[in-house]
Amino acid sequence: MIGLPAPNDGRGEFVVAIAAAGAASLVDQMGSHLAALQEVLTFAVLPDARRPVAVALAGAATLAAWQALDVGAADRAWRHYELAKTAARDADEIAYLAHAMAEQSYVLVEAGRHDLAVSLMREARRTAGSRISSRLSAWLNAAEAELCALAGLSDDSRRALDRAVADLPPDSDDRDPGMVSIFLNRSHFDRWRGNTLALLGDDEAVGDLYGVLETMDPTFVRARSGVLCHLARAHLVREEADEARSCLLAARRLAGRTGSVRHRRRVERLMPTV
Template structure:
């Protein structure tokens, strides 16, 4: 239990007292009857030290609060469910998958879209249970879908949802879960025979490597993703080029020319069609406005004074529903003002970034906020 609850609490930067406060706050909102503050603090210590078994009632309260799965909360491995009903049970599952596969896919896609919308507005931490259930349902359907024509649409839906789940896990600071979700997305994309979803999963997975301190490996992975998508969606290729630019800009000295070249390539590739998403690549949001914000991010990392104009233009036109992205935008503005020796302006944007990161529960952006705080 110490590995689970204590690690999840530490990732949020919460003391035991803060966790008690948050538990009672949520319980009050939900009209739940839980222990007193003093008793809860004792429970937390005993849960973390393995002296008390956490009940399902408290686990269901803590999972969305901390943005972790049940296994992560309890510090256990994945349990294997054994089915002993033999051939009859197997055939029942195969028949169910065959009869429902066509009708299930639109429902899977709609559920992914709902979770995507909730994630960008409220953050990922409260969606862990829903996302896990969503992925499990698709994995179950894919496991028992026999023929390729039945499997491909389910696998495509699973690839898109797994990539979203991986990004949510990375944002919540659950690095191991993020990596495994990206691997699931890549395998599903291969099953779906979809180079688009495979390349996108590889491109996002590169950010895990960059965050882990392996920028060169991250850059190589996103470049491999671009080679895998050379004949695919222009919007996806533009997205991957912009990702390469950001990774190069964050890799340290000596990468400026590569970052700028990748930015120029992204601009040249992006379709001027007025759309934000491709019909065949719903996992990506990218139009000229999004790319301008991305350009500001890259230029800020490079210390380019022109970043300021791009970032403020993005701030003025930003979609209000992209709450977590706004935290990143304010971090970029903080960095840009610091590069110009303007600490007061930087401090103002950093405060906004901190508020938005806390609002969405983004561990990843909270780390960036803390890093920038050390520069003020």
């Protein structure tokens, strides 16, 4: 993905591009790019010619879907994920297929269908099986942990976090060499784990998330907004309303900078509680 992450998120960042072009216009530009790739694929006859185009389309459609979801265009995001899955099957790329399925689960989260989101995420992991890299496997398990937490499945969430820790490569590389859209190292995972623990109401999450804020890349504006939202939730569990409100106000400012409708909605859902 072109500088995308990261949900919350191990997906990377696309903040610079959004700041330059505006979130909505970037989504429209990606739509034009997808149409161009589809046109090329339509006239690619032999498998050797089709496969690289299909791989490019799968990656681009997944990126476009995440961007659409971030600006609140859930219907468009769903269609882009369907396109990504079709392209991944055309290319016979299990990793791209599983990744698109997993990210599509977050569209269901935005619709309030947490149970169905968990089911789709688990189907993505079953589809991937053992045919993917350990980094992508860690990403899928971390994402499942987050969705289980959202669905109130505390034990399942913690088991998924344990699997993610076991799968995460020990190196400090950010990206998967076989799939550059997967952006996950130990630092990013710690952020994701802290977010998930906050969703579970785990008191340990507060210390973890403040540690993440101190060490994370300052250019990851969108991800920082997400961390602050989860930190606010963790403070609320501890009945620390003033600290929660401070985190939410900071998260709101950052969400405004990135144009993230998704993050603004998170803030607004929590704000009445403080």
